[in-house]
Structures are given as structure tokens and as C-alpha cells.
Amino acid sequence: MRLVTRDVKKVNLGDINNWFIENFNMDWSVVVDYKGYFIEGFFLTIQLTTVGIIFGLIIGLILGLMRVSGNRWLIRPAQIYVDIFRGTPLLLQILAIHKAVLPTLADLVGLDAPSSVTSAFVALSLNAGAYIAEIFRGGIQSIDKGQMEAARSLGMSYAQAMRFVILPQAFKRMLPPLGNEFIALMKDSSLVMVIAVHEITYAASTASKNTFEVWTPYIVAGVMYLFLTYILSRIVAYLERRYSTSQ
Amino acid sequence: MIQVNNLHKKFGKNEVLKGITTEIKEKEVVCVIGPSGSGKSTFLRCLNLLEPVTSGNVKIGDVDLTDADVDINQVRTEVGMVFQQFELFPHKKVIDNITLAPIQVKKMKKTEAEELALQLLVKVGLEDKANAYPESLSGGQKQRVAIARALAMQPKMMLFDEPTSALDPEMVGEVLAVMKQLAQEGMTMVVVTHEMGFAREMGDRVIFMDEGLIVEDDIPEEVFTNAKQERTKEFLSKVL
Numbered sequence: 001m002r003l004v005t006r007d008v009k010k011v012n013l014g015d016i017n018n019w020f021i022e023n024f025n026m027d028w029s030v031v032v033d034y035k036g037y038f039i040e041g042f043f044l045t046i047q048l049t050t051v052g053i054i055f056g057l058i059i060g061l062i063l064g065l066m067r068v069s070g071n072r073w074l075i076r077p078a079q080i081y082v083d084i085f086r087g088t089p090l091l092l093q094i095l096a097i098h099k100a101v102l103p104t105l106a107d108l109v110g111l112d113a114p115s116s117v118t119s120a121f122v123a124l125s126l127n128a129g130a131y132i133a134e135i136f137r138g139g140i141q142s143i144d145k146g147q148m149e150a151a152r153s154l155g156m157s158y159a160q161a162m163r164f165v166i167l168p169q170a171f172k173r174m175l176p177p178l179g180n181e182f183i184a185l186m187k188d189s190s191l192v193m194v195i196a197v198h199e200i201t202y203a204a205s206t207a208s209k210n211t212f213e214v215w216t217p218y219i220v221a222g223v224m225y226l227f228l229t230y231i232l233s234r235i236v237a238y239l240e241r242r243y244s245t246s247q
Numbered sequence: 248m249i250q251v252n253n254l255h256k257k258f259g260k261n262e263v264l265k266g267i268t269t270e271i272k273e274k275e276v277v278c279v280i281g282p283s284g285s286g287k288s289t290f291l292r293c294l295n296l297l298e299p300v301t302s303g304n305v306k307i308g309d310v311d312l313t314d315a316d317v318d319i320n321q322v323r324t325e326v327g328m329v330f331q332q333f334e335l336f337p338h339k340k341v342i343d344n345i346t347l348a349p350i351q352v353k354k355m356k357k358t359e360a361e362e363l364a365l366q367l368l369v370k371v372g373l374e375d376k377a378n379a380y381p382e383s384l385s386g387g388q389k390q391r392v393a394i395a396r397a398l399a400m401q402p403k404m405m406l407f408d409e410p411t412s413a414l415d416p417e418m419v420g421e422v423l424a425v426m427k428q429l430a431q432e433g434m435t436m437v438v439v440t441h442e443m444g445f446a447r448e449m450g451d452r453v454i455f456m457d458e459g460l461i462v463e464d465d466i467p468e469e470v471f472t473n474a475k476q477e478r479t480k481e482f483l484s485k486v487l
Contacts (some may be wrong), residue, residue, distance in 0.1 A: 149297055150334035150393075154348035154400055155324035164347060168338050 026215040034207035034217065041203035042224055044117075048189040048199060049228075052124035053182055059129025064136025065162070078133065085130030091191050094123040098195045120192035120199075128185050135177045139170035172243045179236030183229050190225075200224050248273045248404065248435055249294060254303035256289055256459075263289045265459035266303070271404075276436045278446035278467075281456035282482060287439045290456065291406050294437065295326045307404075324352060327397030331409040333389040335381040335396070341368070342377040345396045353400070360399070367395035371425050387418030391425055404435035411442055443487055447471055455479045 020026040031038065066078035085093065098119035106113050114122075143166050151161035190201035204221035208214055249271040256264035263286045271277050279287045292298040293305060296312050296319050304313040312322060336344050345364035349355040355363075368374045371391035381389055390410055397405060407426065411419045423445050430436055430449050440446055446453050446467060453470040455463040455478075463470055463479045471487070474480045 144332075144334075146330060146332055146334040147336065150328075150330060150336075151348075152320075153295060153297060153323055153326075153328040153330075154397070155320045155352040156348055157320055160351050164351060165336055169336075172338070 024215060026219075027211070027213045028216050030207050030211045030213040030216050031220050033211070034203065037198065037203035037206060038200070038220060038224070040198050041200035041221075042228075044197065045186065045189055045199045045224070045228065048120055048124055048192065048197070049182070049186040049232075051121045052128045052185045052189065055121075055125035056128025056132045056181075056185065059125065060132025060136050063129060063133035064140060067133065067137040068140045082130045082133055085127050086134075090123070090127050090188055091194065093127055094120065094192055094195060097123045097126070116192070116195040116197050119195055120189070120197045123192070124185065124189055127188070128181065131181050131184075132178070135174050135181060136170070138177070139174035140166055142173055143169050175236060175240045175243060179233060179240075182232055182236065186228055186232060187225060248275075248308065249437070250306040251290075251294070252304050252306070254290070254293060254305060255301045256286070256293060256298060257301045262301075263459055264293070264301075267459075267461055269454065269461060269464060271435065271437060273435055274433045275451045276430045276434075276438065276449055277452045277454060278450035279437065279439045279454045279456060280441070280443070280446055280482075280486075281462075284458075285456040286459040287456045288408055291408050291437060291439050294406055295323050295328055297328070320352070324348075324400050325403045327400060327402035327405040329390070329393050329397055329405065329407045329410045331412050333381075333386070333393045333413070335384075335389055335392055337381050339380075340377070341373070341379050341381065341384075341392050344381065344392060345399045348396070349399050363399055364395070367398050368392075370398075370428075371395045372421075385418060386414045387421045390414065390418075390422045394422075394425055394429075398429075404437070405429065407436065407438040407440070409439050409441065411440070441486070443471070443483075455482065457482070 017028050020028060063078040063081060066074040067082075069075060098114075098116060102119055102122065103113040140162075147165055147169070148161050151165040152158070156164070189199060192199060193202035193205060196202065200221045204217040207217040211217075251267055251269050251271075254264055254267040255262065265286075267286075267290055279290065281287045289298055293300050294307075296305070300313055304311050306312070307322060307326065310317055310322060312319065335341075336347070339347065342361060342364050345367060346355075346357065346360035349360040349363065350357060365374060365377060368377055371394055373388060373391055373395070376384060376388065376392070381392070384392065394405075394410075410426070411422050414422065419442065423442060426436070426438070426445070427449055438445070438450075448467075450467045452464065453467045454461055455470060455474075455476075457478050462476050463474055465475075470479065471483065474483060
């Protein structure tokens with residue numbers, strides 16, 4: 001920039017753009033032309049992440065509770081679920097769910113094949129659920145056994161002890177790993193571009209493909225992800241603070 | 248009130264209780280002493296089924312706890328327990344530690360439960376700590392809160408599992424004082440303890456356990472001054 005201001009007296013955006021074009025072969029006007037794609041992608045990435053977090057937490061809680069239940073008829077299925085979703089690539093899961101699993105299921109109940117966005121929601125939630133299940137399991141198991149015994153000795157049921165005594169303590173310890181998982185989920189949501197979901201990476205890739213501009217669309221996408229992961233990490237940090245002061 | 252009949256408990260191949268038969272009457276204070284590994288804590292934990300029993304039975308009143316149809320949660324509301332490591336709920340204030348079970352299990356109204364909790368805190372001398380978190384309390388204070396928490400369920404009997412073993416020596420007295428008061432009020436108590444002074448003074452009976460069996464079961468005077476079994480004498484000579 002300083003180069004530009006020294007060389008040219010009057011500075012305007014066109015000049016800066018020309019300077020980038022001459023020196024780096026970067027054309028920022030692409031971003032302006034494709035801003036609709038980027039805005040759509042920005043909000044869709046937020047949606048994908050939010051849905052993934054919410055359903056991932058629900059699935060993870062259920063599976064995590066199954067894992068610590070002490071009943072092998074609950075433990076085994078949860079373990080198999082986690083093994084499958086952690087042991088295969090998310091990209092493969094997205095493709096299989098969109099092309100095979102959901103269309104087949106839809107066909108069985110006489111519905112139309114789901115949209116790619118629906119498939120993306122399902123795939124990200126199921127995958128996040130597996131990782132979050134492990135976080136729940138670890139969190140619950142990190143709470144001293146005596147806490148459960150104390151709660152049970154007062155006449156509380158297992159479920160009451162879990163809900164009022166174990167989970168609130170476990171959740172506090174789970175927050176840092178959950179934060180990591182949420183951020184990973186947001187970045188992994190970029191993979192659903194392979195089934196043509198119009199999220200951020202899809203926007204960048206499309207803009208680049210159509211204009212042969214290789215720099216600026218990806219830089220803009222990167223900045224968007226950085227911004228979103230920064231916000232998300234602030235939210236997690238806030239929750240960690242809140243939960244640590246309430247004790 | 249409690250009848251234990253030929254109670255056996257195995258952990259894997261390790262038999263910790265090898266046939267315990269005894270009876271604890273209403274308003275009786277029974278102290279259980281013995282070397283570590285003798286099974287005394289396991290015995291206590293079988294009395295409210297925190298440990299599932301391997302064979303034999305435990306009856307509280309007319310209810311056989313080993314019966315598969317028994318609502319164990321209901322039984323436990325009548326049997327308070329105090330642990331060596333206090334086990335207060337660290338995420339809850341003192342008062343909420345005490346009111347949690349009455350509200351959730353007995354469906355007591357919150358105001359009513361809090362009133363009860365405050366009365367109990369007065370009783371254990373900690374009314375000023377109602378809004379403190381457990382981490383800010385000393386060991387002795389934590390254990391007194393734990394006693395208040397157990398009492399909030401208005402149990403018919405109390406089990407104490409080495410309630411003073413994790414305490415600094417200068418805090419043992421305050422906890423024992425609360426327990427003495429309870430005993431004097433006529434609470435049925437089973438106390439696993441290393442506090443021979445307490446056992447001697449407050450116990451109606453002292454049970455000496457070793458290697459999973461009751462070796463001696465008598466009034467404190469007899470056990471401490473006139474033990475019949477060699478093992479009891481040997482143990483007492485080491486701890487007194």
C-alpha cells in the first residue's frame with residue numbers, strides 16, 4: 001500500500017486493485033461480482049455449524065450416557081456408532097449419506113430424495129455426535145465416583161444424580177474440548193461443498209472457477225472462516241468464564 | 248431395625264465379607280472398628296446397597312433390600328450416609344447441597360426445604376455458611392454440612408463411613424460433637440471409625456471386624472477392657 005501512495009498521488013480502489021493485479025495477479029473485483037455467493041455462503045456456514053452443534057450435542061449426550069451406563073446392550077451400540085463415524089472420513093460420510101443412505105431411506109417411506117443441504121445437516125450432525133459422545137463420556141468419567149454415590153445415598157435415582165450432580169460438573173470440564181470440536185465442525189462444514197451446498201468454500205471455489213482468479217476468492221473465504229472461528233472461540237471462552245465463576 | 252443375615256460380598260474372586268450376621272436395634276449406636284481391609288466399610292456400604300451383596304440378606308424394618316422388587320431409592324431416603332471424603336456437590340452452594348434431595352426426591356417445596364436446611368445448619372453450627380460454596384469450607388465444616396445434608400432427608404438411621412479419617416486432627420472434635428448430639432437425640436447410627444474414644448464413649452455396642460468376619464460384638468467396656476478374642480486384643484494394643 002505504501003508503495004502505491006508514494007508512486008501515485010491520488011489513491012482510489014481501482015488503483016489498489018490495479019496494483020494487486022500487476023504485482024500479484026490478484027483481482028479483488030471478483031469478490032464484488034460474487035458477493036451474493038459469499039453472503040449466502042457465510043450464513044449457510046453459520047447454519048450448518050449451529051445445526052451440527054445442536055444435534056451433535058443431543059446425539060453426543062445420548063451416546064455418552066449409553067457409554068457410561070454400565071449396560072453392555074447400551075455400551076456396544078454406542079461404541080460401534082463412534083467407531084464408524086470416527087473411523088471413516090467425513091467426506092466419505094457426506095457422499096454416502098447424500099447419494100446412498102438418505103435417498104434409500106426416503107424411497108422406503110415414499111418421500112423425495114432429500115436436498116443436499118438436508119444431507120449436509122444430517123452428515124455433520126451425525127459425525128459431530130460421535131466426537132461429542134467421547135467428550136461427554138470423558139467428562140462424566142472424570143467426576144469422582146463418590147459424587148454419584150453421595151447422590152444415590154440420598155435417595156436420588158440414577159437419572160436425577162446424572163442430571164443434578166454429575167452432568168453440571170462434567171459440563172464444566174467438557175467446555176474446552178467442546179470448543180475445539182465446535183471449531184473443527186465449522187471448518188469441516190466446508191467439505192459439504194462436494195454435494196453442492198452453497199457454503200463459503202463453495203462460493204470461493206465457484207468464483208474462482210468462473211473467473212480464473214485464483215487468489216482473492218480463497219483469501220476472502222479464509223478471512224470469513226477466521227472471523228467465524230474467532231467469534232465461536234469467544235463464545236466458548238465466555239461460557240468457560242461463566243461456569244468457573246459460578247463455583 | 249437392621250437385620251443382617253449371613254452377608255457375603257465378593258469383588259471378583261476376592262471375598263471381602265465372609266458371612267456377617269448381626270442386628271442393629273432402634274436408637275442404638277453401633278461402632279464398627281477393625282484394621283483396614285477388614286471389610287468394615289464394605290459392610291456399611293451394603294446396608295444401603297451402595298455395594299450390591301453377593302449373598303445373604305439385609306433387612307431394614309420389614310424390607311429385605313436384596314429383594315429384586317425393592318425400591319432402593321425409597322429405602323435410601325430413610326438411611327442417611329456420611330462419607331470419608333464428604334462428597335459435597337462442589338457446584339452447589341451449601342444450602343443447595345442440603346435442599347437438592349428433599350426437593351427432587353421428596354418433592355418438598357423450595358421454601359420449606361430451605362427452612363429445614365437452615366435449621367439443620369444451625370444444628371451443625373454453620374448457619375453463616377448457607378451461601379458459601381464447599382471449596383471455601385474447611386474439612387470439618389464440609390463434613391458437618393454433609394451430615395446436615397443427610398439429615399435433611401429425615402432418615403431413620405445414619406451410616407458413617409470413617410467420617411473423621413480425612414480430617415486434620417484439630418477438626419475431628421467438631422464433627423464428633425455433632426455426631427454425639429445426634430446419638431443423644433436417639434438417632435440409630437452405625438459408625439465405621441478409628442476414633443476409639445468416640446466408640447467407647449458413645450457406642451452402645453462395638454463390633455470388631457477382621458478379614459471379613461465379626462470377631463467381637465459387645466458393649467464398649469467389654470471390648471476395650473476385656474476382649475475375648477486374641478485378634479481383638481492385638482488390634483486394640485496397636486491403636487490405643
